[in-house]
Amino acid sequence: MKTLLHICCAPCSIACIDTLRQEGIEPVGFWYNPNIHPFTEYKMRKNTLVEYAKSIDLKLEIENEYGLRRFIEGVYPNFDNRCTFCYTLRFEETARYAAEHGFDQFTSTLFVSPYQNHALMREAAERAAEKYGVQYLHRDFSPRFREGQDRARELGLYMQKYCGCIFSEEDRYKKKPKKKKPEVDALQTAEKLV
Numbered sequence: 001m002k003t004l005l006h007i008c009c010a011p012c013s014i015a016c017i018d019t020l021r022q023e024g025i026e027p028v029g030f031w032y033n034p035n036i037h038p039f040t041e042y043k044m045r046k047n048t049l050v051e052y053a054k055s056i057d058l059k060l061e062i063e064n065e066y067g068l069r070r071f072i073e074g075v076y077p078n079f080d081n082r083c084t085f086c087y088t089l090r091f092e093e094t095a096r097y098a099a100e101h102g103f104d105q106f107t108s109t110l111f112v113s114p115y116q117n118h119a120l121m122r123e124a125a126e127r128a129a130e131k132y133g134v135q136y137l138h139r140d141f142s143p144r145f146r147e148g149q150d151r152a153r154e155l156g157l158y159m160q161k162y163c164g165c166i167f168s169e170e171d172r173y174k175k176k177p178k179k180k181k182p183e184v185d186a187l188q189t190a191e192k193l194v
């Protein structure tokens with residue numbers, strides 16, 4: 001079966017490609033992640049994947065669209081439901097590409113991440129498959145997530161620090177309030193007592 005593998009980034013692709021190859025499936029990689037922000041991060045993730053694909057002899061197709069405006073328009077005003085739009089955007093383009101280029105089925109490296117909503121992703125992938133008349137190959141790659149990330153570190157691949165969109169980049173900083181140093185707290189407490 002000719003299989004198109006949507007790839008969100010090189011580190012996440014490691015365990016997925018390995019799993020598929022162990023099953024006897026040789027996937028073709030597909031880069032389409034137009035909402036990664038900022039553009040420098042988009043380029044860094046894409047370039048890392050291009051180099052990694054060469055190193056493991058993986059055929060890679062690239063959709064070079066950068067779509068910040070389209071993404072923002074798509075998620076406005078329900079920013080908290082953005083992931084549904086994001087999954088649909090990426091899987092529909094993957095399914096369309098697969099159908100137009102003679103692939104039988106597609107899947108995605110997003111299914112390796114324990115941080116993604118797998119139920120929502122699966123629904124979006126199945127809808128996209130039906131819309132374009134290709135099969136969606138369901139695989140939960142997440143049991144091998146840590147193994148893949150460890151391997152990426154060993155290989156010295158660029159490791160991103162957030163999911164990808166502008167909102168997840170904001171969350172990266174919002175979720176980590178700076179802690180006061182214990183000695184400062186102690187000093188302030190002592191001052192209050194004086």
Ligand code: SF4
Nearest residue numbers: 082083086163164165
């Ligand atoms: S948090 Fe991740 S999955 Fe959700 S919209 Fe942003 S990039 Fe997409």
